[in-house]
Every structure is written in C-alpha cells, then in structure tokens.
Amino acid sequence: MISSETEGLHRLRYQLRESQCTIITDSLEALKAAVSAIKSHRTELEEYIKGTPVFQMALDPIDVDEGPEAVELMAKASRRAGVGPMAAVAGVLADLAVEEMIRAGAKVAVVENGGEAYFISDRPMDIAIKAGETPLSKRVGFRLEEFPIGVATSSGLFSHALSFGEAEAVTIFAENAGIADAAATAVANTVKGDDEERIVEEAVELGLTIEGVRGVFILYRGHVGLGGEVPTIIGVNPDEEPVSREAR
16 A cells, blocks of 8 residues: 555556556656567466466475576566565566556556565655554555665465465565565564564574565564664554555
C-alpha cells in the first residue's frame, strides 16, 4: 500500500491469471510498458514450465542451463535463498516490469505483484504490512527513501502461498524483489516453535546471510525482530490505501 507523495502519479491495477499487480508511475508510457512486460515474461515462463514441469514443483534450487529471462532470474534468486524457484516468481515479474518502465522514461516505477514489490522512485514511498487480523496489520509500515529496493512479505498464518513456518509476517528488504521474495520464503519457513525470542533472532540472522538482502523485519507471536538496513518504521492510517506488502 502506498500512501505518501503520490499526487500526480498514475495507478493501474492489472491481473493476468495469478499475477495481481498494482502499477504506479509518473508516465503513461511506462504503464503500458509494465503491462506488456508482465504479459510477455509470464507467457514465456508458462511455456517453459510446460516443457520442464519440475521447475514449478521443486522446493529446492534447481539448475537451469538455458531458459527465458524470468526463469534464469528465478533460479538465481532461489539458489541464494535455498528454496524452490517458484518462491521468486512474483518478485521477478515485478523486477522485469519495473526495468521496462525505466526504459520507457519513468522516474517513478513501482510494481507490486501479489505483495512482492520493486520500487524505483524520485520521492519517498510509504508502505504498510498486512498480516491478517493481528493488531499491527495495516497500522505499521515503512518509509522507503533509498532506491532501488525490493520488498516482500511471507507468512505462515495469513497466506495463500506454501510456507512451513508460523510467523505472522516476515518482511525482507533487498536489492530487488526477486531476492526479497525468495528470501522471505526461506526465512519464514524457519519461524516456528515456542522459544520465540531465540527463533526470531536466529531467523533475522539467517536472512542477513542471504546475498542481496539488506534488512529483515519479523513479527511472531507478539515478538518483533529486525536487523540490517530496515527503512524507517512508521504508523499507517488503516483507512488510507498505501501499497501493502500483504503476507502471502
């Protein structure tokens, strides 16, 4: 959810099968470029999976000798995080769309894809975390001021995606959304058990060992853990509509 400094920007909600995107930019041409990129890269990915179904099913990194750009980026991100390549799909599609927006001349290029987002901007962006009905959901967020940055949130409780953990929210800040997406899954998988303080501390440490991760924020049974370069934490008005990192 994005709430501040968005006057004069164009916003488009776009869905292509499972890809549910919010696109924000200062350029109408960049909106078109983002939609085109999402369509083309998703189509190439789907065609690749038809011929290589293991790519979609794998829960661990797999080698890709040659494939479409999205496939190779997903495989790279998954290797860094130690998870299956589909853990990076939403983030990688966001990354590729934002890159096309910049080529189209945008100064503000934001794509959120199912809660994973990539930001390049000439102004601050406020984001909020949605984590079910927990007290901090949509009331706590972050002010992004250094770009580019990828953000992803994973949850073991409030999510449609596969997770083996129990965290309300694990939010990762990284060099791009593909890395953030894969890392959020990897870290969230480890957050489970009754020694909450130790578990959160170890999960933060794990996240920071993943190449490309800049910061980690974890919410687990009332315990909050953070480490690395986490953007400024802010209060968020739940009645506004910032761009949310919804736990998936």
